[in-house]
Amino acid sequence: xxxxxxxxxxxxxxxxxxxxxxxxxxxxxxxxxxxxxxxxxxxxxxxxxxxxxxxxxxxxxxxxxxxxxxxxxxxxxxxxxxxxxxxxxxxxxxxxxxxxxxxxxxxxxxxxxxxxxxxxxxxxxxxxxxxxxxxxxxxxxxxxxxxxxxxxxxxxxxxxxxxxxxxxxxxxxxxxxxxxxxxxxxxxxxxxxxxxxxxxxxxxxxxxxxxxxxxxxxxxxxxxxxxxxxxxxxxxxxxxxxxxxxxxxxxxxxxxxxxxxxxxxxxxxxxxxxxxxxxxxxxxxxxxxxxxxxxxxxxxxxxxxxxxxxxxxxxxxxxxxxxxxxxxxxxxxxxxxxxxxxxxxxxxxxxxxxxxxxxxxxxxxxxxxxxxxxxxxxxxxxxxxxxxxxxxxxxxxxxxxxxxxxxxxxxxxxxxxxxxxxxxxxxxxxxxxxxxxxxxxxxxxxxxxxxxxxxxxxxxxxxxxxxxxxxxxxxxxxxxxxxxxxxxxxxxxxxxxxxxxxxxxxxxxxxxxxxxxxxxxxxxxxxxxxxxxx
Amino acid sequence: xxxxxxxxxxxxxxxxxxxxxxxxxxxxxxxxxxxxxxxxxxxxxxxxxxxxxxxxxxxxxxxxxxxxxxxxxxxxxxxxxxxxxxxxxxxxxxxxxxxxxxxxxxxxxxxxxxxxxxxxxxxxxxxxxxxxxxxxxxxxxxxxxxxxxxxxxxxxxxxxxxxxxxxxxxxxxxxxxxxxxxxxxxxxxxxxxxxxxxxxxxxxxxxxxxxxxxxxxxxxxxxxxxxxxxxxxxxxxxxxxxxxxxxxxxxxxxxxxxxxxxxxxxxxxxxxxxxxxxxxxxxxxxxxxxxxxxxxxxxxxxxxxxxxxxxxxxxxxxxxxxxxxxxxxxxxxxxxxxxxxxxxxxxxxxxxxxxxxxxxxxxxxxxxxxxxx
Ligand code: HEM
Numbered sequence: 015x016x017x018x019x020x021x022x023x024x025x026x027x028x029x030x031x032x033x034x035x036x037x038x039x040x041x042x043x044x045x046x047x048x049x050x051x052x053x054x055x056x057x058x059x060x061x062x063x064x065x066x067x068x069x070x071x072x073x074x075x076x077x078x079x080x081x082x083x084x085x086x087x088x089x090x091x092x093x094x095x096x097x098x099x100x101x102x103x104x105x106x107x108x109x110x111x112x113x114x115x116x117x118x119x120x121x122x123x124x125x126x127x128x129x130x131x132x133x134x135x136x137x138x139x140x141x142x143x144x145x146x147x148x149x150x151x152x153x154x155x156x157x158x159x160x161x162x163x164x165x166x167x168x169x170x171x172x173x174x175x176x177x178x179x180x181x182x183x184x185x186x187x188x189x190x191x192x193x194x195x196x197x198x199x200x201x202x203x204x205x206x207x208x209x210x211x212x213x214x215x216x217x218x219x220x221x222x223x224x225x226x227x228x229x230x231x232x233x234x235x236x237x238x239x240x241x242x243x244x245x246x247x248x249x250x251x252x253x254x255x256x257x258x259x260x261x262x263x264x265x266x267x268x269x270x271x272x273x274x275x276x277x278x279x280x281x282x283x284x285x286x287x288x289x290x291x292x293x294x295x296x297x298x299x300x301x302x303x304x305x306x307x308x309x310x311x312x313x314x315x316x317x318x319x320x321x322x323x324x325x326x327x328x329x330x331x332x333x334x335x336x337x338x339x340x341x342x343x344x345x346x347x348x349x350x351x352x353x354x355x356x357x358x359x360x361x362x363x364x365x366x367x368x369x370x371x372x373x374x375x376x377x378x379x380x381x382x383x384x385x386x387x388x389x390x391x392x393x394x395x396x397x398x399x400x401x402x403x404x405x406x407x408x409x410x411x412x413x414x415x416x417x418x419x420x421x422x423x424x425x426x427x428x429x430x431x432x433x434x435x436x437x438x439x440x441x442x443x444x445x446x447x448x449x450x451x452x453x454x455x456x457x458x459x460x461x462x463x464x465x466x467x468x469x470x471x472x473x474x475x476x477x478x479x480x481x482x483x484x485x486x487x488x489x490x491x492x493x494x495x496x497x498x499x500x501x502x503x504x505x506x507x508x509x510x511x512x513x514x515x516x517x518x519x520x521x522x523x524x525x526x527x528x529x530x531x532x533x534x535x536x537x538x539x540x541x542x543x544x545x546x547x548x
Numbered sequence: 549x550x551x552x553x554x555x556x557x558x559x560x561x562x563x564x565x566x567x568x569x570x571x572x573x574x575x576x577x578x579x580x581x582x583x584x585x586x587x588x589x590x591x592x593x594x595x596x597x598x599x600x601x602x603x604x605x606x607x608x609x610x611x612x613x614x615x616x617x618x619x620x621x622x623x624x625x626x627x628x629x630x631x632x633x634x635x636x637x638x639x640x641x642x643x644x645x646x647x648x649x650x651x652x653x654x655x656x657x658x659x660x661x662x663x664x665x666x667x668x669x670x671x672x673x674x675x676x677x678x679x680x681x682x683x684x685x686x687x688x689x690x691x692x693x694x695x696x697x698x699x700x701x702x703x704x705x706x707x708x709x710x711x712x713x714x715x716x717x718x719x720x721x722x723x724x725x726x727x728x729x730x731x732x733x734x735x736x737x738x739x740x741x742x743x744x745x746x747x748x749x750x751x752x753x754x755x756x757x758x759x760x761x762x763x764x765x766x767x768x769x770x771x772x773x774x775x776x777x778x779x780x781x782x783x784x785x786x787x788x789x790x791x792x793x794x795x796x797x798x799x800x801x802x803x804x805x806x807x808x809x810x811x812x813x814x815x816x817x818x819x820x821x822x823x824x825x826x827x828x829x830x831x832x833x834x835x836x837x838x839x840x841x842x843x844x845x846x847x848x849x850x851x852x853x854x855x856x857x858x859x860x861x862x863x864x865x866x867x868x869x870x871x872x873x874x875x876x877x878x879x880x881x882x883x884x885x886x887x888x889x890x891x892x893x894x895x896x897x898x899x900x901x902x903x904x905x906x907x908x909x910x911x912x913x914x915x916x917x918x919x920x921x
Pocket of ligand 1 (some may be wrong): 569593600603676683707708709711
């Protein structure tokens with residue numbers, strides 16, 4: 015009996031202890047996965063929906079506005095100082111002072127930056143300023159000090175009727191009176207009327223901003239889903255005195271004024287230490303935006319070099335891909351679209367550089383905006399106040415005109431009302447269009463152009479998926495080539511990286527040992543038989 | 549022949565360690581990416597918790613090693629290493645004997661000593677330190693910060709491979725004991741089955757050890773009889789010899805002289821050692837002889853007194869006594885006599901004598917005389 019107890023004590027107890035230690039959760043907080051930690055946020059249920067002001071009661075708004083500027087002046091007659099706030103906001107200035115990563119502080123904004131979609135605003139203002147928060151920005155002579163040109167209603171209209179056309183003017187025939195009486199806090203579609211449509215169509219640019227998000231399911235965006243919190247843009251992009259938080263790294267380069275998940279969820283929201291620790295180096299977005307462009311395809315590639323094919327009537331040819339997306343347009347070139355796109359992953363610490371039109375091309379593809387960061391950028395090695403984290407990024411690849419001699423990017427003049435004005439979309443002549451564009455900016459152009467590959471990086475933030483769709487450990491911790499981080503190779507990642515030599519030696523040793531045991535044991539058995547025989 | 553060599557804590561510790569290392573290895577290599585078994589996350593959680601458990605066990609084990617003095621088992625020696633290797637390479641196939649015997653303070657062979665010591669002071673500490681570095685210093689805003697996990701993981705992985713290889717070889721080598729399962733059974737029950745020769749060596753070493761202790765006590769010349777009582781009980785205990793089955797055999801083969809005398813005072817059985825000590829040519833020569841022949845006149849009176857007490861049921865231990873040998877020479881030994889019981893009756897006296905080096909005996913006697921003066 016004593017013996018049995020001893021054997022149990024010696025053999026079974028260890029197994030039980032180890033089992034209990036290993037399966038018990040006393041050293042990990044238990045997960046309640048459906049409920050992330052939340053602070054600083056009042057849920058919809060508890061928000062007040064009462065309107066404090068009814069603008070339809072104000073006499074001054076009950077007039078027929080002849081000019082949209084009259085409406086602005088009516089706003090300012092009560093909100094007497096607001097124009098000062100708006101006129102320093104970059105929705106108005108299209109310009110701001112930013113320090114480029116590793117370079118000087120410069121004036122940079124939509125006004126003068128290049129991208130690899132429609133390339134640049136210069137000489138095409140009238141076309142682009144459809145999305146300017148002002149009236150009459152037709153060319154570089156626009157007067158940024160004239161308050162009456164502020165477009166208040168593009169952000170504040172609540173009728174959903176408002177629409178802007180060339181030069182940022184309201185679509186003719188729109189009922190400004192009705193709109194003026196409806197004004198309120200910006201809702202999704204106020205922001206979306208420009209931000210969904212960047213690049214000339216729905217979801218073209220961002221890939222994670224889509225007009226379908228006005229009314230979407232949790233699968234598409236847990237925050238904005240109708241059946242959930244139905245959050246507006248400003249719920250996260252909190253705004254005071256027309257200072258809107260959040261910024262886009264297509265244009266920004268400093269680590270400031272960022273909107274973060276942490277502002278509501280804290281930096282340890284998971285009830286799970288190991289996952290929480292990941293947030294030291296992994297942005298929330300990385301796991302929680304496993305794919306983007308979930309409702310509508312987004313543009314992945316734009317190749318200007320093939321543009322210019324016209325039909326017999328000298329009209330640009332268009333072609334569509336199997337899904338019905340325009341895959342070729344004679345005005346713009348060749349496109350590749352995709353939906354449910356798997357992001358690419360980069361280290362990012364909130365600092366960025368931008369390729370300016372005066373910069374010389376050194377590397378191809380040209381990086382229109384380069385996100386700074388590396389594995390090493392942390393702790394004592396950190397170069398910004400935030401460490402580099404792994405971010406999901408939409409990379410938009412392009413091919414666009416550059417100067418073969420000066421090795422600079424070129425700005426084409428694309429748009430004009432009439433033919434013969436050097437606009438590419440009228441005359442389909444690159445030489446003239448590029449000469450006109452560069453002349454408009456007073457920049458040198460050798461007259462010899464080619465097309466160069468470019469990349470633009472769009473860190474993803476929207477279209478957060480439900481928790482059960484988030485990435486799992488092995489999506490990154492794997493040596494398989496389809497592993498999410500298979501290209502982010504500047505660090506040792508458990509499960510992905512191996513030291514081939516150690517593995518080879520280790521496995522070799524293992525095999526030798528097993529063989530050794532088999533051989534030694536075999537000989538022993540044989541030898542024993544023989545001994546017994548003798 | 550069974551001998552008790554692994555104490556209970558030791559066995560508990562061994563199996564807990566085995567389970568922990570097994571679990572750490574299978575979860576570790578899943579994390580390493582060799583296969584998927586528990587699922588990555590679960591593997592990490594299990595690995596981390598098993599590591600904490602393992603560390604706790606190590607703390608207890610360190611404490612145990614030092615409080616029991618068992619750490620001495622791991623003092624390295626190069627003596628017999630070559631013989632041990634030769635044994636595994638050649639001898640084992642020819643049915644040769646193990647080159648070393650398990651002794652009280654030497655239950656491992658020299659190769660085992662070296663390898664277990666290596667594990668204890670190198671591999672396991674390396675695994676623990678690299679493991680905790682892996683766990684704690686890989687993110688910023690920690691006290692110590694690693695520039696990367698690469699070196700840590702490299703060390704940890706190498707150690708892991710080494711441990712796995714060790715475990716395989718270790719398990720295989722357990723089959724080289726007396727019988728294939730001997731060693732494993734021993735680690736479960738504590739009692740190791742040994743062949744007679746090895747057991748004898750063990751017993752003798754135990755006895756030597758016991759005697760050395762006795763000597764030390766005797767030299768203090770205090771309270772000897774009580775001590776000897778204890779010493780005997782302890783010897784039996786430490787020897788771990790299972791009296792009911794094989795005690796007789798052990799004695800028969802041991803260096804201790806064994807004898808059995810009937811009520812009338814005649815030897816009915818003596819072992820080889822006994823007849824050697826008394827310089828009989830053959831054991832049988834002693835049978836039927838009266839015990840008086842082994843003593844001087846004075847000593848006989850004393851012996852007779854003891855003999856009669858034992859017949860009444862007492863157990864008697866004498867310190868040093870002098871014996872008269874067949875060839876006329878004298879020798880010294882200690883003697884223990886207990887009743888010989890058959891069918892619940894005392895039918896005689898049995899006991900054993902342990903030879904004492906004459907030089908030592910002389911010194912003792914001198915001491916005793918000295919004290920008498
Ligand atoms: C107290 C001892 C140990 C500690 C603290 C420890 C800790 C760790 C940690 C923190 C990791 C990284 C993965 C994770 O976060 O779980 C790891 C990986 C690993 N561990 Fe351990 N471990 C210990 C003992 C062992 C033992 C005994 C073995 C094998 C016999 C082992 C084998 C491995 C392997 C193979 C890996 C994967 C390494 C890689 O691929 O980078 N560990 N260990």
